[in-house]
Amino acid sequence: MRYVTDEGIGGKNLLYTVIKKNLYQDSVNLMLLTNYLSEMDNINQVSIMMGTPANKDIFRGSGLYTPELDTANPNDLCIVADASDKEMVDQLILEVDSFLANQSSTSKEKSISVVRTWEMAENKLPNADLAVISIAGEYAASEANKALDRNLHVFLFSDNVSLDDELQLKRRAEEKGLLVMGPDCGTGIFSGVPIAFANVIEEGNIGVVGASGTGIQEVTSIIGRLGGGISHAIGTGGRDLSAEIGGITTIRGLQMLNADPETDVIVFISKPPAPEIREKVIEEFKKLHKPVVAVFMGDRPQKQHDNVYYTWTLRDTALKALELAEKNQTTADQLVADHKELRDMKKNPEQLHVKGFYCGGTLALEAAMILREAFDLHAVNEHPEGIMLDDQGFEVIDFGDDAYTKGRAHPMIDPTYRMEKVKEAAADPKTAIILLDNVIGYGAHDNVAGILAPVIQKAKAERNIIFITSVTGTGLDPQVYEDQVKKLKESGAIVADSNAQATALAVEIVNYLIGEERPAANKDESREGTITNLISAKPNVINIGLSSFAEAIEKHGGQVVQYQWAPIAGGNKHFAKILELLK
Template sequence: MEEKYQIIEGRYIDSVLLMQISREIEKMQGVSKASCMVATAENISFLEMVGFHPPTGVSANSIIIAIQAESAQKCEEAINRAVHLIDTGIVQHKTSYTLDDLPDLIAPDDFPVVFISTPGEYVYDIVNKSLDSGANVHIFSSNVPTDQELRLKTKGASKGLFVMGPDCGTSIINGKGLGFSNALETKGDIGIIGSSGTGIQELSVLMDRNGLGISYAIGVGSNDLKEPINGIMSKQALNFLKERCSAIAFVCKNPDPSVERALLESLGDIPSVFISLGRDERYNTGNTYVTGNIDDGVSHLMSKIGKGHKIQQEPFPKMREISKERKLLRGFFVGGSLCYQAQAILHGMGVHVYSNAPTDNQYKVGKDFDNLNVCIDTGAEEYVAGKPHPMIDPVSRNSILVKESGRTDVRVILFDVILGYGSAEDPIAGLDQIRSGPVLVASICGTEKDIQGYQSIRRRLEDKGVVVFRSASRAAEYAGTMMR
């Protein structure tokens, strides 16, 4: 097998486009592996992990093309093709608009939304211009300074417009999904407000599966319920939804106590649940149920609006015998919210896990965690710098699962699979070589109407020996049980 590398200096290309180019090159005859990435230190380490031997001293402001092929000629052909696609683009748009066109595109009864996915330093000017044109904004981008977020949300609120984000993965507007979202089947008028994208997805899918229809899910971004933002968009979303919805569900992580109190008071008599992921306590206040678990929140919402009393949970399969040498639990998630919830469940079962995004800072871990029980958010900044999120390019996370499955000291491997719009067409790509020495446990967040197909993905996972659950909470509970 031959290898060849090409460095393109001083170029910025969107990481999703680079991923698409990589996949296109891998389709070429004789090419075994292809990767086009921004040459960050993290990406160079990733290339080494998957079997490349990249050159040293490459500038982080460069693009690296890495090829493994059956011959030097095939490597050269692949490099030339990749360079051509980088120069000419792989996606052609039939119609192009600029922000100056916005006022002419918005009709009086529209709910116009500008979807923004650019590097964080460009967001402020784009959002300002969009708000001035009368458009709401969904900011998928992260790394926007907090002071800019505060100014933008204050301006949006003064105009009665939504600033969803920054770092907003999911929204649903009048039944239509933005960002990462699922093809929901049940029609209804329940509203969701969320500061966590996969939290909104898991909540909306479980509600849909249990007969609760959603009309709106307003993603507010990961900082909205914290100081100094103080829930500006959450409060605006609540007022908006109370006029349009029969029930409301919040899902968030670590809200500021004063913001939480204000929101709970504002909910009033409308049937509602407030899900603060990772929280131990559960209680009622007025007509609102407060919990730290998504499944529990859905069950209580079902009872409040007459759809039954609780989610019907899947039974645990028969326990298998595991070697005593296998002691570790290794969890690797693409959904940060599901990673966070799993930690709380496992800690509650006496299985203490470390994380790069811990529920308790005493369990914070860096990059050295080979001999620890862990739940790692592989969508965190340190894993995605310069490359697509693992929901878009699942091979980066799945290659870790394959590597971990070959260890003789791992007892349980826990992971999530997220279907829907925005997610990879094949979210379990790269898992062909996974081994069933450890107990493999997964949850699938998705519906049969999602383009990936829930049942198809489930069957393929089960064929690999994976124990599959419909909810991330249930998967974490089973993983914890297997550690006893």
């Protein structure tokens, strides 16, 4: 270390230069240190950076460049201060040394393993699946490629990475079945573990793909505050939706969440992309078998189509996702795993009909509306004999209509006649799903679930068929909501949280029965095991750069190793390339 003086700004003070050889420090920490030291008395201006070519340009631009900086290499810590006297600079250097000592002491007290090479990182954490990189942009692409060499997904927080390097990394990751998030990727969440600038959100059934870090934070925070949860949040980096990159990470992220059994609803957040990439992403939305809530910030939302809901603000996005992701929502994918009869039903191309038998007229109308919209069925404006829908084997009937209550009690009081129709439909080999409501409360039958349960059990024992029900009421009603739900579930019925959810699930099951196999069933197995390891459990991370990221990962259940990175060959790019070739 030595002081070198040069004429100061305006000739009034002197510039004092201190170079600490081979003392690599993280750039973000040095920025914070610079801000702190700038508050010292009699220090007009100070800058502390590593001696990289890019940083030397910043010294020049700020008027703090001195000839001594010519001797500094990228591994050297450079301090330039515009001060009134040398004594103040002595005090400043003491503050720098104290800061660096505290950094070292704090690091030793932490339980996170610290290593200095990729090989050591692999030995410490052989099951690593993600590299988080937050070093200077001029070195970031090289380290990201080393992570890909080791079959790690990459979260690239670093900015100032060239467009060509981004495209090369993402194309290479795509070939290997891996994901590169970034560069300039600010936010991620995987199985409850926050990555970089992320909030602590309960785990849940809403997955997010976003080209906006703060957009992801705003939406996930609203969801969390309102009682929802996040399965995973995948950042893409702001340039992913440019024409040059083509949405590589966006599309792969959407596919990952579509295949994830913990994700029921997918949220997409973006600033306006290139027009052709926007259409490419929308076409990808349509291929997904889960509902998508999409916000293109700054663009007026389109009309809802297929499985896609467009929103205008981030709050609207969060609220719509919560609406679609009702707690404990059941999906067709989960049912296929849990109900063998669904797989058997798929072999019978004629078993596709949905029958809805209701005691609530409005509930029947809602179910008919959802089915009609989903399958483009014939709409009827009048409802003779309570028939809300009757087209192509889809049938919804309101048994509370006057046609059925002449000489009979309302079906909410006496479910006998409705049960007869349920038995008839269940015996029809073309019936795949029977939808039923159960409206409880004062005035209603004291145990409708007790009447429904044996009918459902008998029908399911005789053939493959799905019953989906909902219960309208509360735990304070005489029949007790929880008791009714329990009886229906024990009979083998699926109990949804609402009539709309029950009907939407019926739509999803029919789409499964009539459609091709899910994308996950036709995947490239050689790549899929790699891509899904990131979302199958809490991440195992090699953190290269900001140590605070490692602390958050460990605190929330992820495994992490801190790679104390520094440029090889003293930052000399020519020698660095030679060393890389020799390996």
